[in-house]
Each structure stands twice: as structure tokens, then as C-alpha cells.
Amino acid sequence: MTTIPVALGARSYDVRIEPGLLASAGEVLAPLSRGRPMPIVTDTNLAAHCETLVASLAAAGVAAPVLVLPAGESTKSWAQLEALTDWLLAQGVVRSDHVIALGGGVIGDLVGFATSILKRGCNFVQIPTTLLAQVDSSVGGKTAINSRAGKNLIGAFHQPSLVLIDPQVLDTLPQRELRAGYAEVAKYGLIDDAAFFAWCEENADALFAGDPAARATAIGHSVAAKARIVAADERETTGTRALLNLGHTFGHALEAETGFSDTLLHGEAVAAGMALAFAFSAQQGLCPAADAERVAAHLRSVGLPDGLAAAGVTADGKTLVGHMLHDKKMEGSTLPFLLARGIGQTYLDKTVDLETVAAFLDGVR
């Protein structure tokens, strides 16, 4: 088993990664339960994995009532948040109890937020079942629901007590979702680790073909990178954590334009957004054009969109910049952008002119 510590003082926790971990999770979780039940929240797509987990907990003597929520982004709602907290209260959950989030980013975000506000905070464990959740959303403590005005606008920073990652659960994940999650893996290379991006270029095919070693390496390296960045800036106040948003500002505009729907998954939008961030950096003379082309080529090679057209977006620059203005990262009237001086050399730029961005987008339509 690989164990990666997330060093956050009193809120520190471990991420454990091991093929087959779901079936032996009961042993790992029993000490946390201290004889109390561990409620599981999951979604309608995960019945088989949930059965494995419940059986493993039962074998370790831990009771685990289950709440199954509808799969999909619409579950990150006020109505589901209230229903979930009502259910947890009905289960008699107290502050020292641990609730298990078994699912992708939707379940992790919703359960993380619900447990952060239940009795002003109880504990939770993340068992992420998608590649995106394993390498990104399950680590770092960002939790949220969506509001009428936009995605993830209501939420909290709430760290899990433990994250259990079983790479084998990816065997049943649709390829499109695997690709979407892979965008965040490649992101860690682009941010500050050119050697890891080169590893991605060499090993992506093996990863998509199901090679267990390639998957374990990709997940372990990504989690370690995220743990390092989050430990340096837990609440996104110093700018370090903002590096994780590479591709997310351009990507947010694409998601808004496509209505945050299955037309363009979050990871797909991030892929296109990273390609756009590098292309914009190259156009501005900040980054070699060859690096921007290498980023786009790798994303294309794994079937991810490398720009506006591939993402199916035809809107003009002004429209897309308009979406960016509703990004929750807006600071007064400016929006910080992640730009690049090269692969593995990104930085936060707070002086980007939005009209220049709009003109760039019009140029690459």
C-alpha cells in the first residue's frame, strides 16, 4: 500500500492507494469507527462497489447504513444537501462520527460539504471512484454545491479524515470519464513538473489500456503533487494553490457556454482550457510556441479536446470572457490567470487584460 500524507497541522490526513483496497476497507476503517456506525453516501451507479464496501465493513464489525443519491451533477443542490443532512441527523450522527463518501466528485463534494456543516462539523472519509476524484477532488478539502448563479458557489474547506483509493474501481469506469480525469493528471506535469509531463507522454497509452502499474504511478504522483500544493496554501490565500486552477478559467468559460452539461465534462473543459492557456501564453510571447503545440498534441493523442473547436464551442471571445466574469475567483474587477513560461513553468498573473483574452479567443475560433 502507498500512503501519502497531506500535511495540514491538526487537519492532516493520509491518502492510501492500493489495488483491491475497497474489498479490505473494513479493516482500515474499523479503528476510526470506535464501535459507532459509519453511514455511507453513494450514487445509483455504484451499487456493486457499495455492496463490496458494506460487506467489508460488516466483516470488520462496523454497521454501515447506506443512502443512495441520484448520479449526476444535479445532485449537488440545496435540496439534496438538506435531505442528506436530515438523513445524517436521523442516523444519529455525532461530531466525532465518520461519514463515508463513496463516489466521484459529486458525491465527494456534497458529502464533504454536508459533514462540514452538520453540527458545525463532523468527520468524513473519501473513497473516490473516478479518476478525476482520485487525483483531484478527493484531496484538498474543497467541498461545495451549485447555486442558481453557478457551480460550486456555496461550499466550505473541509478536510477528510482519510482518503482510500482503489485503482481497480477504474476498470468499470467509462473511457470518456477516464480521459476527463486524465486531464487533471497531465495538469500536474504542466504546472511545475516537466519530467512528469514527459512520463505522461510516454505512458498514457498504457494507462488507458488498463496497465495497473501505470495507473498506480499516475495516481500516486498526482496525489503527492496535490498534497504538496494544498499543504502550502490550504485556503487559497497565498496564490500557490491557485496553480491547481491551470486551465480552469478558460475551461470555466467553456463549461458555462455548454451549460455545465454532459456535452463537455469538467475534465474535458480543463484539457481545452490548458491548451488555451498555453496557446495564449505563446501568443503573448511568454512561452515557446513549441511547448504550446506539444501540450495540444498530447491532449489530442489521448482523445481530449485541445481548443475551442475540439470542445465544440463556437461562441466569440466577448461571450466567453463574459462567462469568466462570473468566476468565483474574481477579485474585485480583476481575474487572476494561470499562464506559462513553458511546460512545468506556470505562474499566476493578475494583470491579464480581458479584452486581450477576448481578442485571442476570437483568433483561435
Add this chain to the structure above:
Amino acid sequence: MTTIPVALGARSYDVRIEPGLLASAGEVLAPLSRGRPMPIVTDTNLAAHCETLVASLAAAGVAAPVLVLPAGESTKSWAQLEALTDWLLAQGVVRSDHVIALGGGVIGDLVGFATSILKRGCNFVQIPTTLLAQVDSSVGGKTAINSRAGKNLIGAFHQPSLVLIDPQVLDTLPQRELRAGYAEVAKYGLIDDAAFFAWCEENADALFAGDPAARATAIGHSVAAKARIVAADERETTGTRALLNLGHTFGHALEAETGFSDTLLHGEAVAAGMALAFAFSAQQGLCPAADAERVAAHLRSVGLPDGLAAAGVTADGKTLVGHMLHDKKMEGSTLPFLLARGIGQTYLDKTVDLETVAAFLDGVR
């Protein structure tokens, strides 16, 4: 102006107390606004105070859009929380902005919670307008709404950036609400400050008659006591902060029995609860009977209930203990109680037997 610091590291803030402060709040708040609007959330009972505040902000060049919510406990709901966050998002509030909570505990709890989850946390300023909010709920960062299952079960620890207390606003507060707030003032003496309790006994009449010096002393001393206790245990993890719950476990049972209604205000329940905690301590041989009688006599003398009958509660001990089991302070199957060895000598006892409590309550019906 009296300034009391609340020392919480990066979350430290000041409580400023001054008669007439509401009319000069604009000067104090303008530096926080940094040219941005400061949205005000208040309730239907506070139109005149809100007008004073808006005028003061306008004179200091600060725009202040106002949201007026229905007065009363039912405003601490999921529906109002969602509506409030939608309104704040529509106002374009960003993480570095400050939202003003102008009101009593309901407005402070709701706005504090809403700002804690808006974009994962923006700032807020408390301007408490009841004695209860001035000496208790506006300081310390506990925020919440009520759920179907009980009061304050959904919330967060979220510290304000600043608390402005104008004792003059109490001139328009109904006497019954003033008395209810006074229960929390006397509480600080009973917890660990026998000299302050003696001051209360001597000066309560002047305070209720409107003497500005008595009010300023009572508020300043109470805020300083709360600031000290909260600084020692911000998130209620070491047991120190639990001292603030003196009378609240018995009181919670009385509030639950009377349906959390205007039949028995929170402060009235706390008064009766403190008298019961001292009477129980005396009955258990922990505390001199004379101290328990002195507590009851002082509460009676200001018109606060000193026990079950005065609180209008006729339920038996078993019923009342049943309500306590739904207290969010429950730890597994035990409930910590604040007991007393004398006036100013309270302590947390985690070994209290609930059947003994029930028998005691039957004995004092």
C-alpha cells in the same frame, strides 16, 4: 470607545463598544470597504436603526444595499439561507467583501453562516441590536440555521471581521428581551467570576432602568469574558468553551418542551437552566445550598424564571431528559453537564447519570 480584542490568530478581530456608535459606523467601516459596497442584512423590526446605519455609510462614501428579512426564529431556515446567498451572489459579493449583519441573534447566526459558505467564505461584520446578541451570540463565531430535527444543527464556526456594539440601541428593546439577554450577563459571573456576579446583584436595577454606565460595564465585562473563553478554545474541543453552556443543557430541554417558541425565550430558558444546574449541584452535595438559593433569588429579582414552574414547564423528568438526548453536544451516549462547586466555580462533568437528572427534575416540579 472601548475596544476588546478577540485573540484567534489569523482570525482575530476587535469588538468596539460605544454609545451612539451606530450613527458613526460609516467612519469605522469605510476602511474595510476598500471602495466596494457593503450589503446589509437586517429584519423587519429594525427599519429605524438600518436607516441610521445606511446614512452613516453613505456619508462615508460606502454604498449599502439592504435586504430585510422577516423578524423571528423561523428566519433561521434552509429556505432563507438559500434566498440570502442568492441575493448576496446577485449583489456580486466577492470573497474579500464584507457583509453587515444588523440585528439580533437570528440575523447574526444566519448572515454569519451564509457568509461562511458563500464562495467558501467571505467576510462579515456583526452589529448586534439585542442585549443577548451583544453579550453572547455576536462574539465567538458560532453560526447556524435550524433543521427539521432541531435548533442550530446546521452551521459553521465563522468569525466576524469586526463587531460594533452601540448600547444605545437597547433603549428601544422590549424589557422582556432585555431580561432574556441579561441571563447571559449574569452567566459570566456564575461561570468563573464571583466578583462580577456580586456586581450584577448590586447593579441590575440600574442596568434595567437604563443607566448608560451600568449597561456599558455589563456589556464590556461580558464581551471580555467571552473573548477570553473563546480564545482558549475556538472550536469547542478542549472543554473550556463548554463553560459558556452553563444552564444550556437544562435550558435546551425547557426550550424543546415549549417548542422553541416565544412562550420561553432562549435567555429565559438559560436563566431557569442555570438555576436548575445550581440546584442539581447542591442536591448532589457539590455546591452549598446557599449559593444555589442566591442564584435563584437574583434571577427572580430581575424577573427571570428560577426553575421549572417559573418557566411554565410541567413535564416530568423523563420527558425533559428525552429532549436532552437530542442535544448536539451529545458525545456518543453521554451528555456533558456544566455543574457548580459554588458561584464562579463551574466545571464540565461528563459522568452525570441521566436517570439521576430525571429524578432531580421530578423532585423540583
